[in-house]
Amino acid sequence: MSSKITVIGAGSWGTALANLLAENDEEVSIYARDQKVVDSINQEQRNFKYFPEYKLNSKLRAFSNLKASLESTDLVVISVPTQALTDILAELKNLISPETIVVSTAKGIDEITFKTNSQMIKEAGFENVVVLSGPTHAEEVMEKLPTAIVSAAHSKEAAERVQDLFMSKDFRVYTNPDIxxxxxxxxxxxxxxxxxxxxxxxxxxxxxxxxxxxxxxxxxxxxxxxxxxxxxxxxxxxxxxxxxxxxxxxxxxxxxxxxxxxxxxxxxxxxxxxxxxxxxxxxxxxxxxxxxxxxxxxxxxxxxxxxxxxxxxxxxxxxxxxxxxxxxxxxxxxxxxxxxxxx
CATH class of the missing domain: 1.10.1040.10 (N-(1-d-carboxylethyl)-l-norvaline Dehydrogenase; domain 2)
Known part of the structure; x- marks a missing residue:
């Protein structure tokens, strides 16, 4: 049975991850602020801004309305820059359950608070945080070149859930408790x-x-x-x-x-x-x-x-x-x- 997953952020990495999950036969929504990006994904199966040369999986659906993209979601993947995370979390708090697994993919530290992304997500009320990180250029993931990454979480169950969802013959996922x-x-x-x-x-x-x-x-x-x-x-x-x-x-x-x-x-x-x-x-x-x-x-x-x-x-x-x-x-x-x- 497939999971309902929402990817927030339709940049290069968010698009690559959303497409990977759709290729794994999951039900995937991707949220983008840019309506032109949303239209290009839904109408042409392409992200014209980042990957115009790649046709995306037909199961992938894009939304410019965050609430609509999160309807009945089982898991949320946040793929926005660290400086944009606070605003996204403020919206998320009223839209999904605190028990929802939230996957963080950004690689940065907040300049003002010196907090990591997972710390900010936890402070927003979400305890099931998983960090997905490693040597992963989005371009090569789109090309289905062999890639390995780490799913890190305090919860073994959460880390392994993310491992199972993303794992494929081209994308190997290891787990690590040292978030x-x-x-x-x-x-x-x-x-x-x-x-x-x-x-x-x-x-x-x-x-x-x-x-x-x-x-x-x-x-x-x-x-x-x-x-x-x-x-x-x-x-x-x-x-x-x-x-x-x-x-x-x-x-x-x-x-x-x-x-x-x-x-x-x-x-x-x-x-x-x-x-x-x-x-x-x-x-x-x-x-x-x-x-x-x-x-x-x-x-x-x-x-x-x-x-x-x-x-x-x-x-x-x-x-x-x-x-x-x-x-x-x-x-x-x-x-x-x-x-x-x-x-």
Whole structure:
């Protein structure tokens, strides 16, 4: 028996997930504010704005009325940017049961409250929250290329329900109880991806990218560990997997944005060039402000340099030079045992 699922947000990722669920023979509604997008899906089986070249599953139905899209729904997938989540939740509270499973797919942190998406969803009154995260470009999911992702939740039952709904021969879903680690990994990797793009825009090489990804993972691990999540989660798909794909692929809007910054464009010019939400920009600012509001010893040099390049007009070459000339460190400070050194 199929489930009734509502996907809120008809951007590239929301459309790809909705189409995947419809291909899995679920009854799927997708909500979009743009009536032209709704009409193109319902009348032409295409999302003209994001995937005009792909024909969508005929079972997928689009709505511009949120209440209508949620009628008799069993599960809700929210696929809107973090900054749009508060408004959506305010509407949802009066339209669905508090027991409804709500799946969060955005990768960001609220700039004002420094809360993750799952925290905001729970505070809105929904306890059954699942985070879906990992190295997943929407374009490749639409092409049915093999993809793996993580379904994270405190409830094993909820995580496995989402796993069952999304699983297919092209889309493998793993479960993970570390919802905070999965979510923070997905947010933080966008900042490192912006840095990777900046280095590419400066015409640095593979050595630079490899070093940045590796040290970026180290920085992410410190942050996740500080917040009580498992740094082992970052070895998985929502950490290292997502970090690698976002730092290396031209599908990555964060990397493409960084490339434009490295080429000398301003923040506004780079945003206009990408013409999509670049979560890494807001996440870098959120983390920088959080770091400077706390009296803690937590080093995040890549994030700090990205912030200064984006918001304080720091020269990208100078930022890289200062990263290279930081004080000497062990590679793995937390595991160094001085007794291991040969004197």
């Amino acid at each position: 905070k680690g999965v979510e923070l990994g997905g947010a933080l990797k966008n900042v490192i991806a912006v840095a990777s793009g900046i280095c590419d825009g400066l015409d640095f090489g593979d050595n630079t990218r490899a070093a940045l990804i590796t040290r970026g993972l180290n920085e992410m691990s410190r942050f996740v560990d500080y917040h009580g999540a498992s740094d082992l989660t970052l070895v998985g798909l929502s950490g290292m997997g997502d970090l690698v794909v976002t730092c290396t692929s031209m599908h990555s809007r964060n990397r493409r944005f960084g490339i434009e910054i490295g080429k000398g464009k301003t923040l506004l010019e780079a945003k206009e060039k990408v013409n999509q939400v670049v979560e890494g920009v807001k996440t870098a600012r959120a983390i920088y402000r959080w770091l400077n509001s706390k009296e803690i010893d937590l080093e995040m040099p890549i994030t700090e340099e990205v912030y200064q390049v984006l918001f304080e007009s720091k020269d990208p070459y100078q930022a890289v030079e200062e990263l290279m000339l930081r004080s000497k460190k062990h590679e793995m400070e937390s595991v160094v045992d001085n007794s291991l050194w040969k004197i």
